Amino acid sequence: MLGEGVHDGDRHGVALDALESLLGERFTRSSAVRLAHGRGEAFHADMPPDAVVFPRSTAEVQAVVRLCAMQRVPLIAFGAGSSLEGNVAAVAGGVTLDLTAMDAILAVNDADMDCAVQPGVTREALNAHLRDAGLFFPIDPGANATIGGMVATRASGTNAVRYGTMRDNVLWLTVVTADGSVVRTARRARKSSAGYDLTRLFVGSEGTLGIVTEIGLRLHGQPEKIAAASVAFDSLDGAVRSVVEILQIGVPVARVEILDAAMVGAVNAYSKTGFAERPSLLFEFHGSEAGVREQAETVAMLTEANGGWGFEWALRTEDRNRLWAARHHAYHAAQGLRPGSRLIVTDVCVPIARLTECLVETHADIAAAGIVAPIVGHVGDGNFHVFLTVDPDNEAEIAQARELNDRLVARALAMDGTCTGEHGIGLGKQDKLVDELGSEAVALMRRIKQALDPHNILNPGKIFRFDQETSQ
Structure with a gap:
């Protein structure tokens, strides 16, 4: 059965040693670095991971996930750390993947008004890059968040009234799943009816279903x-x-x-x-x-x-x-x-x-x-x-x-509203999610989580909890 993640010292030690060999100086067990990666902005307890890694590519993320999956070590994706609902807390220890070094703008397609970026690109850096092309990315949550973090929480912000939220402006994703597979959720076409909408499944999932490593974004022309x-x-x-x-x-x-x-x-x-x-x-x-x-x-x-x-x-x-x-x-x-x-x-x-x-x-x-x-x-x-x-x-x-x-x-x-317009559920609003959608809907979410992450290693303890521990 799925549990809240396994905090097993022997298993963690094997995985951490392997990660240190793989990444060298881009692996750390520094207490200060771990503490900085176990907290967001608002009022939640600090829960640091056992180690922090700084991958630079989809291939490196895939290698990290595979090493941790073999030992069932929890993995938490991390961007700017501006989350407000305990979304990045390492509730079961494990490894935090700091994706800020994955900050390349991979492509800008002026004619199609879209672009491809890595998750560590910040919204301000992206718009600075786009300025000379007469384009901009409109989602503005206030903080200079990373695009990957904005995908994770389905962010919106001050421009949403005209331009929509991340749900409306993400075209496709590259995702590393819990078993280390690499999945591309869609092509660049502006519409498609090909199968399940996997892009929307991962947008707003708070890193509980996969680690996003590339993002296709809809762009807009700069106003006159x-x-x-x-x-x-x-x-x-x-x-x-x-x-x-x-x-x-x-x-x-x-x-x-x-x-x-x-x-x-x-x-x-x-x-x-x-x-x-x-x-x-x-x-x-x-x-x-x-x-x-x-x-x-x-x-x-x-x-x-x-x-x-x-x-x-x-x-x-x-x-x-x-x-x-x-x-x-x-x-x-x-x-x-x-x-x-x-x-x-x-x-x-x-x-x-x-x-x-x-x-x-x-x-x-x-x-x-x-x-x-x-x-x-x-x-x-x-x-x-x-x-x-x-x-x-x-x-x-x-x-x-x-x-x-x-x-x-x-x-x-x-009033038929929601408990969270843009911050996500994280640790802080799990009971509110049940109040809002009902136990049957949350149970369906659990089944989706179990299908994609049967050992509950991806950001465990967020959005909802499981009552029983993972089988050893």
Whole structure:
């Protein structure tokens, strides 16, 4: 039977010695390196692996997997380490494959508007490479994540309202499976009805079904004109109503982000900005010069009708970059409200028609609890985050924050939403997955896992758990 992974010292030792012989200085048992690879960004216990390896090719990943598979040693794929749900924790020890050295851009097909990359390429490096070709990759989760990590969690971010998520922008994958086989999930054609959609099976699987070593991505043309804007509101519900109305009439905004007053204050303090400390929306518009102007004028009119004021443009590239850098630093800005705190980060997503209700109720819940917890979100697709700041040494405070998160998830699920819009399940939301999809759906996921990874060596203990240990 599948178990939670085997932490057997003799077996691990044989595999680790073989890996050290194979990779030399690209194998390490350094305690500092192992600790750095056993944690993500948010509040979860550190769980370091027994060793870390740094492969440079699909062939090397395949060799690592085969050596570990023979001894049933757990394997955890690792990118930038920016995960928020304990996705990279080595719960059963084993070997972490740090894929950041696999950072080659393998091909860019300008005419077809696609590219092939290794998993260690970061989104910022990819877009810098694409700039001269007039193309860009739009998925922007905020952190300068690796493309492989973004595949693993089915990431989205600020541009998802117009360009979709990783699910919509991954064309094919090369994957090393648990037995060391190398699988290509699709060809470069933009559509196919050939068999099961293996690409979508691996996107969002958090490294539990295979190790992704090459990725085909859909690219987009750089817009003729880009403009950004910010607008403040007297009330949070007025801001959210504006977003709902903007989407309902079909304004093709590229980004729309919400920050509550507490989040704006935190951003001002951290990034030295001067936004009005009121609930606010940040917009970005892509298109022709006339199209962008029309979008912005429509948004200005609708936001003003809902109590918006202080509509400010950011037209120069440096001004737009400054605005979005401030938004992307929201995580650390929230942490700065309580020096020494750790963050429990929520990630619900609800249908747009229920967004106002969900956000307003959540804001009231936070106020009643008395927790420092600013809100920020990709409200264009119904996704928002609460940064629950907690003293890591205060068990009562942590319990209170977790109870608030439980209420938030229950609220979202009651509105036919999800417990995670983009961070994945990892360690933190396994019970919530059952609440959301039901035990039968999760049991089906377990059967898929068992078929592809019968000895549970690939990132064991994530998404769901198995009750019995692997047979020896």
